[in-house]
Amino acid sequence: QKEVEQNSGPLSVPEGAIASLNCTYSDRGSQSFFWYRQYSGKSPELIMSIYSNGDKEDGRFTAQLNKASQYVSLLIRDSQPSDSATYLCAPRGGSSYKLIFGSGTRLLVRP
Amino acid sequence: EPEVTQTPSHQVTQMGQEVILRCVPISNHLYFYWYRQILGQKVEFLVSFYNNEISEKSEIFDDQFSVERPDGSNFTLKIRSTKLEDSAMYFCASVRELQETQYFGPGTRLLVL
Numbered sequence: 001q002k003e004v005e006q007n008s009g010p011l012s013v014p015e016g017a018i019a020s021l022n023c024t025y026s027d028r029g030s031q032s033f034f035w036y037r038q039y040s041g042k043s044p045e046l047i048m049s050i051y052s053n054g055d056k057e058d059g060r061f062t063a064q065l066n067k068a069s070q071y072v073s074l075l076i077r078d079s080q081p082s083d084s085a086t087y088l089c090a091p092r093g094g095s096s097y098k099l100i101f102g103s104g105t106r107l108l109v110r111p
Numbered sequence: 112e113p114e115v116t117q118t119p120s121h122q123v124t125q126m127g128q129e130v131i132l133r134c135v136p137i138s139n140h141l142y143f144y145w146y147r148q149i150l151g152q153k154v155e156f157l158v159s160f161y162n163n164e165i166s167e168k169s170e171i172f173d174d175q176f177s178v179e180r181p182d183g184s185n186f187t188l189k190i191r192s193t194k195l196e197d198s199a200m201y202f203c204a205s206v207r208e209l210q211e212t213q214y215f216g217p218g219t220r221l222l223v224l
Contacts, residue, residue, distance in 0.1 A: 043202050043215040097209045101154040
């Protein structure tokens with residue numbers, strides 16, 4: 001059973017649209033959830049963290065968490081070509097502080 | 112803004128050789144991590160380190176790997192006898208408190224020939 005599942009994509013959206021990225025995880029003990037952005041050949045860069053059920057907004061980004069469904073998502077509003085990257089979902093294990101990464105969803109924003 | 116730094120940015124080595132990858136974590140951070148990413152694959156946890164001890168390691172982190180904080184600022188990952196399958200990007204991360212966000216360095220691209 002995969003620990004963190006993400007659709008690999010690519011998810012292609014036009015500039016200005018909303019991009020919706022989804023992630024499911026298997027460890028029910030996970031308490032913290034992180035979205036990282038990774039450009040090709042670069043290191044993961046933190047976009048958002050979320051710890052409680054519900055929505056958390058930060059600028060154009062909204063993270064949503066549903067622990068009962070073991071589901072976390074990231075919405076990007078007003079998508080820009082510079083948002084084109086791979087988005088990594090990373091829950092932090094309940095009994096461990098390591099990050100467990102999904103394989104990532106590649107987002108393409110068309111000008 | 113403080114950053115995690117890593118050296119070298121690229122390393123090419125022959126199979127069987129030892130390599131040392133270096134990281135300088137953010138200065139007031141106490142917990143340190145190494146992750147790796149094989150080309151086209153996901154980022155994988157290798158090891159975490161706190162108070163001069165390994166606190167957790169993955170099954171990837173076998174006897175060929177070791178970590179050290181030799182001088183209070185650097186954090187190193189040593190691979191004793193490299194294999195072809197060790198070719199990957201290696202990322203260092205650090206955090207001040209366990210519940211906080213991990214910040215990643217720019218990575219070292221290791222190529223084993």
